[in-house]
Amino acid sequence: MFSGLMGLMAEHAAAPGMRDQFKETFRCYPIDAMNDRIKKPGANYGGKIFLPASALNKLSVLNVKYPMLFEILARESNTRAFGGVLEFTSEEGRVYLPKWMFRGLGITVGGLVEVLSTDVPQGRFVKLEPQSTDFLDISDPKAVLETALRNFSTLTVEDIIEINYNDTIYGIKILEVKPKSAIQSICVVETDLVTDFAPPIGYVEPERFSDKIKAPVDKAAANSNRTLGPMSKRIKYNELLNTTNNESLFLGKGLKLSGKQPKTKDDTETSFKKINLSLNEIPARLDLPKGQLFFGFPIIPPKALPNEATGADDIAKQPRFLGIGASLRKSSKKRRNTSGETDAPSSKKKNPKPKKESAPENPEIIEID
Known part of the structure; x- marks a missing residue:
């Protein structure tokens, strides 16, 4: 009878909705205040707390769901936080929290907090x-x-x-x-x-330039102002271009480097004044024969001076080479001079070498007493 009653009580205690809850009050400190002997590197960059060993003893008796999750209530600031447990190595009566969690609770160092075991749904x-x-x-x-x-x-x-x-x-x-x-x-x-x-705080999206809708353009107005910049409009260049003033803008006198007198104005009269230039029309097409280039100005070859003129026959008669040739090694028999004649061989020899006396075939016998 009693054994059956104990079994029913055990099943009731193990039911999901009737789990026991861990609830304790501790003084709260940031992890930076922990003793270096028990402090874990990198614990500030996580979401787990440090509890004393006595909390582990109570949790082992209670029917607490794994993983062990806790709710930290701060009555002082009426805030709460959720987290897991990293180790049960803190001093008795103390709980250590990561720096960001301690800052979020808004309590003073050593303030009282309640630590309760809780269930949190699995995240998706x-x-x-x-x-x-x-x-x-x-x-x-x-x-x-x-x-x-x-x-x-x-x-x-x-x-x-x-x-x-x-x-x-x-x-x-x-x-x-x-x-x-x-x-x-x-x-x-x-x-x-x-x-x-979500976009980071302070992030500004780069501007996207949308394609502008092209509006209809008046071709006549476009052609008239196509080559006129701000300065051209300011000085009314379009009006000055077709002016009928025939007076020369240059009143000085030109001189040539050759010393000749320049031609008079009548000789250099051009037809530019008769041309009516306009910027309102589209420029005419320039058709050139194949192999010809146009650089915008006439090519006038320079004229040779009278004293500089020389005939082709005179140039051909001039000697091409006026130097004298010489050999590095001269022959003793023939020597060439500049006119091409050969010298006669000299009868006298310079520095004749003495002949060596040959030994007699039958040398005389000399007796010595």
């Missing part, structure tokens, strides 16, 4: 907002977030979490989570999470 979607445009410098933000979110157990709307990448701290605000619930928080442990990004 989260929308994030980077707090700085420096986040755009990350080449692969998806891979960075996938690694950084392993240090978090929950994500709560309006929280500004912090991650560390390449010794740079990036703040990220949680804008939206799904599924939606009253606590506006989701669990990100062992779940497939779809991530969306």
Whole structure:
């Protein structure tokens, strides 16, 4: 009888809706205030807290769902936060929170908080907002977030979490989570999470220049003002172009380098004054024969001076080479002079060599007493 009653009580205690709740009050400190012996590097860039060993003893007795998730209530500021537990190594009566979580609660160092075990639904979607445009410098933000979110157990709307990448701290605000619930928080442990990004704070989208609609243009007006700039309009260049003033604008006297007198005005009269130039018409097409180029001005070859003129026959009669040739090695028999004649061989020899006396065939015998 009693054994059956105990079995019913055990099943009732193990029912999902009748789980026991962990509830304790601790003094709250940031992780930076922890002893270096128990402090964990990088704990500030996650969403897990440090609890004392006595909390582990109570949780092992209670029927608490895994993963262990907690709600931190700050009566002082009427705020709350959600997170997991990293270790049970803090001093008795103390709880240590990451810096961003402690800042979000808005309490003083050593203030009282309540830590309660809770259930948070598994997350499927989260929308994030980077707090700085420096986040755009990350080449692969998806891979960075996938690694950084392993240090978090929950994500709560309006929280500004912090991650560390390449010794740079990036703040990220949680804008939206799904599924939606009253606590506006989701669990990100062992779940497939779809991530969306909002533009970072301070980001300005580059302007997009839309194609302008081309309005109909008056061709006559366009042709009249096509070559006239602001300065041309100011001095009324179009009117000055067709002026009928026949007086010369140059009143000086020209001189030639050759010393000759320049031609008179009547000789150099051109037909430019008879041409009526206009900028209102389209320029006529310039058709040139094949192989001919037009540079905009006539090519007048220079005239040779009388004293400089020389005939072709005179040039041909002039000697082409007036130098004297010489050989590096001269012959003793024949020598050539500049006129092409050969010198007679000299009868006298310079510095004749003495003949050597040959030894007699039968030398005389000399007797010595």
